Amino acid sequence: xxxxxLEVERKEILKRYRKLLRTAKPLLKDGDAKLIKKAFxxxxxxxxxxxxxxxxxxxxxxxxxxxxxxxxxxxxxTSIVAALLHDVVEDTDWELxxxxxxxxxxxxxxxxxxxxxxxxxxxxxxxxxxxxxxMLLTLSDDVRVILIKLADRLNNMRTLDSMPRHKQLKxxxxxxxxxxPLAHRLGLYAIKSELEDLHLKxxxxxxxxxxxxxxxxxxxxxxxxxxxxIAPIEEELIAQGFKFTIKGRPKSVHSIYTKMKNQNIPFxxxxxxxxxxxxxxxxxxxxKPDCWQVYSIVTDFYRPxxxxxxxxxxxxxxxGYESLxxxxxxxxxxxxxxxxxxxxxxxxxxxxxxxxxxxxxxxTASQKSKSGLDAWITQVRTLLESNDGSAIEFMxxxxxxxxxxxxxxxxxxxxxxxxxxGATALDFAFEIHTEVGAKCIGAKVNNRLVPINHKLxxxxxxxxxxxxxxxxxxDWLTIVVTSRAKAKIKDALRDEKKSTIMxxxxxxxxxxxxMKMDFNSEVVEQLRAYFETKTPNExxxxxxxxxxxxxxxxxxxxxxxxxxxxxxxSTEKVKDESSFTKELKSIKGPEHDQLLIGxxxxxxxxxxxKCCNPIPGDDxxxxxxxxxxxxxxxxxxxxxxELLSNHGNRVIKAKWTSQQEIAFLAGLKxxxxxxxxxxxxxxxxxSNELKVNMRSITVDSDSGVFEGTIKLYVNSTQHLDKLIGxxxxxxxxxxxxxxx
Numbered sequence: 219x220x221x222x223x224l225e226v227e228r229k230e231i232l233k234r235y236r237k238l239l240r241t242a243k244p245l246l247k248d249g250d251a252k253l254i255k256k257a258f259x260x261x262x263x264x265x266x267x268x269x270x271x272x273x274x275x276x277x278x279x280x281x282x283x284x285x286x287x288x289x290x291x292x293x294x295x296t297s298i299v300a301a302l303l304h305d306v307v308e309d310t311d312w313e314l315x316x317x318x319x320x321x322x323x324x325x326x327x328x329x330x331x332x333x334x335x336x337x338x339x340x341x342x343x344x345x346x347x348x349x350x351x352x353m354l355l356t357l358s359d360d361v362r363v364i365l366i367k368l369a370d371r372l373n374n375m376r377t378l379d380s381m382p383r384h385k386q387l388k389x390x391x392x393x394x395x396x397x398x399p400l401a402h403r404l405g406l407y408a409i410k411s412e413l414e415d416l417h418l419k420x421x422x423x424x425x426x427x428x429x430x431x432x433x434x435x436x437x438x439x440x441x442x443x444x445x446x447x448i449a450p451i452e453e454e455l456i457a458q459g460f461k462f463t464i465k466g467r468p469k470s471v472h473s474i475y476t477k478m479k480n481q482n483i484p485f486x487x488x489x490x491x492x493x494x495x496x497x498x499x500x501x502x503x504x505x506k507p508d509c510w511q512v513y514s515i516v517t518d519f520y521r522p523x524x525x526x527x528x529x530x531x532x533x534x535x536x537x538g539y540e541s542l543x544x545x546x547x548x549x550x551x552x553x554x555x556x557x558x559x560x561x562x563x564x565x566x567x568x569x570x571x572x573x574x575x576x577x578x579x580x581x582t583a584s585q586k587s588k589s590g591l592d593a594w595i596t597q598v599r600t601l602l603e604s605n606d607g608s609a610i611e612f613m614x615x616x617x618x619x620x621x622x623x624x625x626x627x628x629x630x631x632x633x634x635x636x637x638x639x640g641a642t643a644l645d646f647a648f649e650i651h652t653e654v655g656a657k658c659i660g661a662k663v664n665n666r667l668v669p670i671n672h673k674l675x676x677x678x679x680x681x682x683x684x685x686x687x688x689x690x691x692x693d694w695l696t697i698v699v700t701s702r703a704k705a706k707i708k709d710a711l712r713d714e715k716k717s718t719i720m721x722x723x724x725x726x727x728x729x730x731x732x733m734k735m736d737f738n739s740e741v742v743e744q745l746r747a748y749f750e751t752k753t754p755n756e757x758x759x760x761x762x763x764x765x766x767x768x769x770x771x772x773x774x775x776x777x778x779x780x781x782x783x784x785x786x787x788s789t790e791k792v793k794d795e796s797s798f799t800k801e802l803k804s805i806k807g808p809e810h811d812q813l814l815i816g817x818x819x820x821x822x823x824x825x826x827x828k829c830c831n832p833i834p835g836d837d838x839x840x841x842x843x844x845x846x847x848x849x850x851x852x853x854x855x856x857x858x859x860e861l862l863s864n865h866g867n868r869v870i871k872a873k874w875t876s877q878q879e880i881a882f883l884a885g886l887k888x889x890x891x892x893x894x895x896x897x898x899x900x901x902x903x904x905s906n907e908l909k910v911n912m913r914s915i916t917v918d919s920d921s922g923v924f925e926g927t928i929k930l931y932v933n934s935t936q937h938l939d940k941l942i943g944x945x946x947x948x949x950x951x952x953x954x955x956x957x958x
Contacts, residue, residue, distance in 0.1 A: 835935025
């Protein structure tokens with residue numbers, strides 16, 4: 219029987235390998251297929267005894283990663299070979315020298331880049347900020363390392379079902395925290411959307427299933443609508459001799475979810491559920507006029523929304539994206555987004571960075587779109603070279619740099635500079651030159667004098683004013699948004715800061731000695747958390763500057779002594795997931811490896827997080843803090859993404875016990891039309907029908923619209939849902955939603 223299974227598997231492996239070759243065929247040159255075959259044979263042999271968590275042969279994984287590289291990113295032979303071999307060096311006796319000898323220097327360099335960041339990157343492990351930084355360092359060597367890493371992560375996310383729940387949370391959160399923004403920045407729109415959708419699927423399964431169901435329900439009527447919407451446009455495009463294709467595609471699940479959440483609206487009110495895309499087959503020198511000609515045709519039939527025109531053809535986005543977007547009013551009174559672009563632009567939009575290289579030898583339009591990405595990679599290098607702060611600070615800076623929209627501004631001589639949205643005159647000064655930035659005292663924007671914190675708008679012409687007496691201060695870091703400016707200001711402040719940090723450290727050592735406490739990394743980490751600073755150095759700096767009074771350290775000692783309660787694992791012992799599991803098993807027996815909320819209060823020190831107020835029925839996880847025991851957060855908590863990504867090793871499994879007699883605090887927001895007696899009816903439902911205690915109620919009524927927030931105690935999510943259902947039935951109430 220097993221023999222048959224192995225035979226079936228062997229056929230499946232060959233089938234997948236042939237699919238890879240078929241897909242790659244248009245990209246292959248002489249000898250390439252031979253090289254890919256050789257890499258496949260090496261990988262098959264190396265992984266032959268290995269299986270994935272799902273039980274499938276391990277070789278499926280490198281094959282799928284290689285396929286993503288070709289099919290979805292458009293990479294060539296070198297990347298296919300590297301993708302097939304990406305786990306060989308750490309899993310087998312093969313060394314990098316062997317890879318270089320057999321497959322050449324380029325492949326070896328890429329695999330070296332991928333291996334440097336592996337161990338941390340093998341499937342199911344949890345990366346911390348330091349490992350993210352290691353990975354980004356490889357970006358400076360070869361951008362393909364990051365592209366293959368994205369393909370690897372996409373395949374891991376697609377097969378996340380077989381992982382345990384807490385691992386799913388960690389991996390999905392890391393993906394949302396870093397990989398989706400990276401895919402966006404490298405212009406891989408389709409991969410970015412899929413990663414975001416999969417993150418939602420594993421962190422908020424109910425919402426994901428609900429939106430998918432709604433999209434499917436509306437599919438027939440949507441297709442009918444799209445057909446009638448594009449009919450007149452198609453007719454006119456044919457009449458004018460254009461070669462084109464038109465696609466109507468629904469927005470991603472995640473973007474619909476974000477709209478519902480940000481605007482606090484139900485699915486039915488998300489007006490641009492889909493976009494129509496018109497893709498023209500144009501000669502390169504006719505691309506721009508053709509796109510505008512098509513825009514003119516579309517707006518002949520449908521009235522455009524003047525505030526929603528986006529021209530990314532004249533000035534492409536920093537990730538190389540080129541397209542013309544407009545939102546028009548259809549005959550049925552519905553807004554529709556229309557995207558107009560050429561085949562080349564579409565390929566760059568879908569496949570991002572890799573597609574640039576296909577077009578990079580041609581001058582013209584693609585040259586300017588390529589430079590945006592190259593400039594960004596140069597910027598990342600600068601950021602990596604100049605950043606010697608903590609890894610978490612670096613990640614904040616880096617992520618801040620990933621998702622920015624742009625503003626286009628001009629120098630006094632008329633040169634165009636692309637700055638991130640929110641950039642100030644001071645950012646612009648550092649963009650011109652480090653010296654100009656360091657001495658900047660203000661600017662003239664469109665000939666009007668403005669301060670250094672003035673935010674720039676599209677089309678501004680900026681002249682920087684300087685003075686030799688000026689020098690950077692700490693406050694400047696709150697004024698600038700670009701990584702370049704932040705890095706240069708930090709450089710200038712660093713020397714001054716170093717001596718302040720040393721002073722602060724001495725004060726802390728003296729103070730601890732007086733209180734007969736040890737000075738070690740553990741105590742320092744606890745002090746850092748107690749005073750709510752991000753790093754030990756920041757803590758020393760604040761003490762050195764006097765913004766943290768050294769006498770307050772005594773308060774920390776008292777706090778520490780209060781925390782030592784009998785019979786509960788002390789937070790000193792419980793530092794992470796593994797030490798917690800060990801501690802719990804020693805107290806409760808070998809089968810206990812997760813925290814039972816409601817039952818384990820007598821043995822484990824835990825509290826419910828204030829940031830998201832979890833209640834029974836919510837999907838939750840535990841987080842080991844430095845000073846405050848274990849905190850229980852909802853998986854949809856606003857802080858969950860950062861906690862799960864940067865400190866994954868401190869995440870512990872937690873679940874509610876079935877018998878919950880305690881009441882938990884929850885918040886409800888009620889919107890409705892005002893009428894006499896409405897409040898009375900609402901409170902009646904809460905206190906009489908469902909016997910719920912209220913903690914507070916605030917109501918605001920304006921021009922006949924009633925808005926109220928109520929904080930009340932409930933037993934579980936079912937209890938809360940029942941209450942929301944009953945409140946919705948009260949006459950005049952339009953919407954009831956939960957808030958944290």
